[in-house]
Amino acid sequence: MRIVVCIKHVPDTAEVRIDQERGTLIREGVPGILNPLDAHAVEAAVRLKDELSARTTALTMGPPQAEEALREALAHGCDEGVLLTDPAFAGADTLSTSYTLACAIRQMGDVDLVLCGKQAIDGDTAQVGPGIAAHLGWPQLTYARRITSLGGGTIEVERMTDYGNETIRAKLPAVVTALKDLNVPRLPSLVSRMSARRAEIQRRGAGDVEGERSMFGLDGSPTHVVRVFTPPPRGECAIFDGEPEQAAADLVRALKERRII
């Protein structure tokens, strides 16, 4: 059994800088972390590894410093880290990103399961997981809150829908996207952190990934950011700090004036 966890190195701060000319985000110089939802995908992979003696590969695409997220995944117990990094990959939207990741996964040859976090906290699109599944032509099991069984060539997952919960079963290989509900990620020990520091990360450029070059990066991205702006600020907050009875009365009056109630 081979499991690939797709992860993203995301900025850990509200300080967002924009490349005004290209309309893309500048990630250099902003401290990064492993995308929090991806930590649940990593944990799921590591637990399955322990159960099924699977081989787990953490995979990301990004600038060289995205390596830090891979080291975090290794510290959590993944066996190896693969970084797709090349100027030709830069500026990729979700179609191009999922295409490039799918190419790398296909190239590995023997992958049974791909795990992703539901979405990344910088873009919040939730599109790369299903995109990978579509490019590979594999089934997808999104919004997973529990993996109920894995083996015999199938996976069964309990997932959250807009209407409640459902349990679905798919043939492997398949793509699963993880909700926070899936598990509680472990805290890596100092020892595993140190060995993750020293581990070798496999780097692959555009020349190493078998795929159509025209589908990589900015050129392979149908969507383009044409304008970035800060949302209009909300007005001042009216504070009621009197006695509870008075504060409640003032609040109800204010809400009535606004025709909220």
Place this chain on the structure above:
Amino acid sequence: MGLLIEHETCTLCGLCVEKCPYGALQQVGGRIRVTEQCTLCGACVEACPAAALSIEEGAAAAPESGAWRGVWVYGEHDDGRFHPVVFELIGKGAQLARALNCPLSVATAGVASGQMVSELTGLPVQSLYVAENKALGPYRDAPHARALATLVQRHRPEALLAGATARGRSLMPRVAVLCRTGLTADCTGLDIDAQTGNLLQTRPAFGGNIMATIETRRHRPQMATVRPRVMTPPSRRGTAVPALRRVPVPEPTSDHLVQVISRAVREEERVHLTEADVLIAGGRGLGGAAGFELLRELAETLGGEIGASRAAVDAGWIPYAHQVGQTGKTVQPDLYVAVGISGALQHRAGMQSSGTIVAVNTDPNAPIFQVADYGVVGDYRAVLPQLIRRLRQEER
């Protein structure tokens, strides 16, 4: 311009025929043949192990003007009933269609029903397209994406909108890949560029700290998912119904099949956070699960649902389905009342677009007050009972 096949290199393995989302490739008399169904999507080029397929240069140029026409709304439905966001998108879609001088239609997959048509009575919808195949069965992402992509390829709308529901956000990325086009997630604003006629798709990013306007210039359809409760449903006029256009689509291939084992709606877990007009949310400041009792009482008084911060969920006081924020749900009610929630960036990202925000907190410096319209500084145990009493008085 077109798909090029090097017949000398071709091994007739048939992978391209299998992988073509549009059934545009056929093996005839020892050769692969391309039919006019081909959209130059490139799926076959990618699948060909012998590199015998290629797309001629210039094929990815600007879309032929007039070839892609009409605005479509994805008709998300459960047992034949459309999700509320469908009507909101019809409201916005009608505006866009007017600006483009083209028709607005609803498109879905499954089995067409009279109820679907009658639900669209009096709305500005010209046609209801239904990609039909009995084997589509209960909703599943992959086969439904394929059916919808087939519909798109046949009828070529210039824009396709869907609700940014859990389903829309799982389905649409698959449709976009099959159509080889762009998709913008979670839009809160849509407009037409007066000069180019392109769809301007505006969405929050980085937890709502910035807004980005995105265009899909050279690919069609232009696809976007749109947050529920942002757009306004149109009023119904008259008794006209859309023309029902049933489009038979191929049976889904077995390797894509996902089997639905059970679809349970457990009452205690049925949470309509994203659809609620009023949300009362509790955080760490409640001090325990019992604190939610007061919140439920307030929610009942105001006709609202219960939300929670990550801290309250992580403490085990309330199930995850209630969590608002970056790792939970993004909500946009008319009224959001945050009780004992300090307002970390991650929480604010999920609720700061709400209509009116009220915060109740003992700490006057809590960041939640930065996004609130009204703040009550005090202990919720004292404030909420007074608030409930007041509201009940108002009702009388």
